[in-house]
Amino acid sequence: MDKAYQFQTAQTKWYELWEKTGVFEGCPSSKKKPFSMSLPPPNITGNLHMGHALCYTLPDVIARSKRAQGFDVCWVPGVDHAGIATQIIVERQLKEEGTDRHQLGREAFLKRIWDWKDKNQNDIENQLRRLGVSVDWSRKRFTMDDSLNASVRKVFVEAFQQGRIYRGPRMIQWDPISQTALSDLEVKHSERQGKLWYLRYPIEGSSESIVVATTRPETMLGDTAVAVHPEDERYQSLVGRQIRQPLTGRLIPIVADAFVDPAFGTGCVKVTPAHDPNDHAAGLRLHLDSIMVIGFDAKMTEAAGPYQGLDRFACRKKIIEDLDEAGCLVKIEDHTSQVAISERSGAVLEPLVSEQWFMKMNEGAQKALEVVRQGKIKFTPNHHVAVWEHWLTNIQDWCISRQLVWGHRIPAWYCQDCGHINVALEVPTACSQCSSRKLIQDPDTLDTWFSSALWPFSILGWPETTSDLKHYYPNDVMCTSYDIIFFWVARMVMSGLTWTGDIPFKEVYFNSLVRDQSGQKMSKSKGNVIDPLEVMDEYGTDALRFTLISMSAPGTDIALSKSKLEASRNFCTKLWNAARFVHMNVDQSIILSSPLVLGEADHWMASRLQEVSIKVSEALAHYRFHDAADQLYHLIYDDFCGTYIELVKVQLLQGSNGQKAVILNYLDIILRLLHPMVPFLTEEIHACVIKDRLASEEPKLLAQRSWPSEHPLLQGVYPTSRVPDFQEILSTLLRLKAEHGIDPGKRVKAYATVALVKDFEEPIKSLGKLESITFQNQIEPSNECAIAVVGHGKIAIEIGQASSLKNPALLIKEHDKLGKEIEVLSGRLGNENFVAKAPAEALAKARQDLKDKKSRLEQIKDLLRP
Ligand SMILES: [Zn+2]
Structure with missing residues (x-):
């Protein structure tokens, strides 16, 4: 046995042997009770970070102990294709090479990503091995494996047939850098210092005007109304009249709608249904036109007239100059607003109306609420139930289409002749409506989380009724981070209930987040990241x-x-x-x-x-x-x-x-x-x-x-032992040395009135670093000795010349701490309510605690006395 533990060689050696021996493999044909989990699949884009390390270590503790306790443990690992994250990385590489995905073409671009994926998948898998996770590699999955593709396609097609998935124009958050729609969950809100511009709009047929306040003047080109609150007395007489918009000269109505906050700006707001979610909803209610003046490239469209082709932010500057020149700019205020940013690319998002695919969430959400309310799925810690309730009762339809190449391609083919949408498991040869052969597949892919939502059952072979599915579904527990409770946990529960008719797992353990030593979130920009590798x-x-x-x-x-x-x-x-x-x-x-x-x-x-x-x-x-x-x-x-x-x-x-x-x-x-x-x-x-x-x-x-719980040595009944008293004597001796500024290694003489020291003389001397320890019937106070009370007696060490206290700071600190603790404890024990409700055992412990603390405080007072 080496003098020191050589962890590098041990780690590689043992993991290889465990894997080779098949220690981690599930065996559905065994007589053992099954215990199953799915590993939250890491993204192929990533290196193992501290969040992963925690999120995989804890279930590994469960898996290894369950295995030891006689369960047939099956823990399926896998990796996620990570649609947008992966595509961004490979696109960056192309940019460095002076090309892009359009020049390369869809097929070549996909090949490029697959190559990159093959290399990276090995890296992340080996990092999991280094961490020691006891997953069943013989069952490993990738979200774009054939069998997982089949389950994604089946869910899409059936959900479409049942009307759960639909396509339609909706206002979505558009990422102009990645050129894709995002779901609400992928949007980050960041506080930005901006401006509030006050613009004067002349009222048609009069010399009056109205002032509106806006944070986005460039969208005025797409305004189709000005709105006030119906109960705002200042503007009641103006509702129904029209204003002539500066710069465009268009006539637009003044309307009343309760969505206007009379306290914001002047209480008059411009309405741009094409570029703001609230305005969009108001536009639908009030039957307003929607004019799209910003395009998917974040540049002004043809509808923006002379501003066409300008970037939206450049246009903002130009519009302000032009309004100022026309005498329509009243004033400018500083203003802090929440700006929607893409979580992945960092782009400022543009709300745009676009044709996207959506999944209805209401029914699934109801089911997901019920199973948690009924205790069919348990959460640890339990406080996440409240968050769950809140989110699922306020759920929106899920925008599932992404304008990305990397991912599960949407199985929908548009007929070029009759416009019918053919949604099918297999590539259709002709339109089911008009038999035309001119079919074009939807170029978009599904949100990465669409396949993740099916993970616990797709990895076990669903929709086939495999023996793994029968044996290991539902999973026993899902261990994951609470920050993906909606991205992932909620969607797994909803899809499990919808597609398998069963919960995907019986329990969810939400692990914490790993922060730096001062409790700050780790981030590259702060430079406080601790790398698990x-x-x-x-x-x-x-x-x-x-x-x-x-x-x-x-x-x-x-x-x-x-x-x-x-x-x-x-x-x-x-x-x-x-x-x-x-x-x-x-x-x-x-x-x-x-x-x-x-x-x-x-x-x-x-x-x-x-x-x-x-x-x-x-x-x-x-x-x-x-x-x-x-x-x-x-x-x-x-x-x-x-x-x-x-x-x-x-x-x-x-x-x-x-x-x-x-x-x-x-x-x-x-x-x-x-x-x-x-x-x-x-x-x-x-x-x-x-x-x-x-x-x-x-x-x-x-x-x-x-x-080892069945080990015979753990079944015996053993006599009470004096070892705890021995431990107390030792720790008291060490404490006395510290209090009196004596080097812990300095051999001093000690005395005790506890008979135990006779039997334990050698170990006390050796561990307490003493010259000797002598039993005496009595210990009298003296300047030569420091004395302390233990259990049923006293012990003392010779401090010789160091007769005065050398380390009073320690004692003063303890004195103050004890004072506070005694106060709290006495308060609690003086509270009738507490005394009435507390279990007898806890009460006795608290009383004993108070007694011990009081006696220690007295000792300290003695020591501190001059
Ligand atoms: Zn057709």
């Missing part, structure tokens, strides 16, 4: 995983820092060193089933293992990952390595075989409990120390071994 190189995958798991309290975001990663690496090192010590001191002839001889420390360790194994199982069953990690951390770091090994060192070195077999079994139990979180290190230790001492029928890979 670099972290895995520097600290090892196990340290990364353990850090993320131990910080995953449901509902709170993770503030990741280097110091946390270092602490996890130290934890791994500590276990490695302890295992190495066991390995070097337990000869090969001793095996796990050798006769056991248990002493006091062994009884204590066994009861700790019992306790922790139950708590870890429970915590994992309720997705309290941080709790499970915390339990294991203290068990391993403090109790097993810090205390137990020290206590049994002497026996071990003296060669008690029964004792050696005990420690071997404890290490084995620890490895099995920790393996789901820290898979590589535990497998490596298992191979070095445990594997050759297993019974012949046991699997030789830790990844295949069972959860």
Whole structure:
């Protein structure tokens, strides 16, 4: 066994072996109970980021522990084609080469993207392997595989036939850079400092005028009305009259509609149905014309007259100049407004009316609300239910078409003779209406999320009734980030219910977001991104995983820092060193089933293992990952390595075989409990120390071994032990040294009135770094000693010349902290309501806590007294 854990070689070696052995493969024909999950498919465009690392590590802990608990685990991985993101990347490459997708042509462009995809898919898959995720690679999927294409097409065609999918002109958010429509969810709203321009419009047939305020003067070329609020007394007499628009000279009516906010600007607004969603809706209500003055290229159209061909922002400048010259510009104010931006390309979006495909969402949303209300799908944390309710009760139809090449092409063919839309599973040879052969396929593709919405069942072979589908659907749990609850989770639930008639999964665990150490969102522009690939190189995958798991309290975001990663690496090192010590001191002839001889420390360790194994199982069953990690951390770091090994060192070195077999079994139990979180290190230790001492029928890979809860050592009833008192004495000794400014390594004399020190003399001396520890019946206050109260007695250390307190700052800090805590606790215990409602156990604990804190406060006061 190496002196240090070589994580790089261990990681590659074990993952290859696990994969080769088929440890992660689901087996529908087995007698085991199935447990299934789908991996949220990463985009082929991406490298693994910290969000992925968390989002894949947590379900891996579930998968590995379920496997150990005897389930037939099937966790299907895959990658997403990521329509718009991928196309943007490859288009950028083309631009650098001085060409573009139009010059290249649709087919050549697609080939180019496929090549790029093949290369990148390997990268992201290998990054998943490095992270240790125990997915079933034999079942891996890509959203544009033939079988997934078939399910996408079936859903589209059937939904069209049922009237759930329709095509029509709608106002959508148009991205002029990527040249595609976007769904509302892909739109980011960004606050921008802009202007509010006040324009004077003359009223026809009079010398009066009206002033309108606008943030987008260039759209005035497409105005078809000016609107006021029906109850705004200032303008009542003007409704029904007309204004002559400056610059265009067109006559447009003054109308009344409740959508106008009388408090905004002058209370008069211009109405441009072609370029604003509210105006569009008003235009439909009031039967106004819609004049499109900005085109899909974000340039002014022919309808803009002399401004035709100008970019929309250049046009804005020109319009203002011209209005000013015509004496129609009244004033300009600074104004902050929300500007709609494309999440992907960063373009300022233009609301435009265009022919798009839509999917009706109302019916699906109702079903999705019901299954969550009825508890058929459970959310952890539960507070996401409120967000779910809100969004699904206010849902809009989903714009599913994208003007992109990369993706699932819409299976609709337009007849050039009769205009009929032929929607079909297979390429039609003739129009179903007029038999014409002049058919042209819709050039557009489907929103990437359309195929993602089918993921949990399309990857299992749906619409075919495969044995995988029968066996593994619905999935047991979906682990994902809460920021894609609508993009993805809601749509999966709706499509699952609609197309399979069943929920796609029984539970959803929403993991937190990973932020930097000060709680800021990680972003390239802030320079605070922690790259999981670099972290895995520097600290090892196990340290990364353990850090993320131990910080995953449901509902709170993770503030990741280097110091946390270092602490996890130290934890791994500590276990490695302890295992190495066991390995070097337990000869090969001793095996796990050798006769056991248990002493006091062994009884204590066994009861700790019992306790922790139950708590870890429970915590994992309720997705309290941080709790499970915390339990294991203290068990391993403090109790097993810090205390137990020290206590049994002497026996071990003296060669008690029964004792050696005990420690071997404890290490084995620890490895099995920790393996789901820290898979590589535990497998490596298992191979070095445990594997050759297993019974012949046991699997030789830790990844295949069972959860240890049935282990005979975890079934016993053990006598109460003095080890916790020993631990308290030790920590008190160390604290006394710190309080008095004594170097923790300096060997001083100590005294105690606790008889226990007689039996534990050697380990106390060695761990407390003492010259000696002497039992006495009494300890009197003196200037030479620092005294502290423990359990049923006192302990003291000689501080000699350092008779005055060297480190009062520590004590003062603790003093103040305790004061506040006592106040809070006393308040709570003085509250009748709390006392009446709190469980007896919690109440007793709170009272004990208060007592302990008060007595500690008294001690500190004594110490601080001059
Ligand atoms: Zn036709």
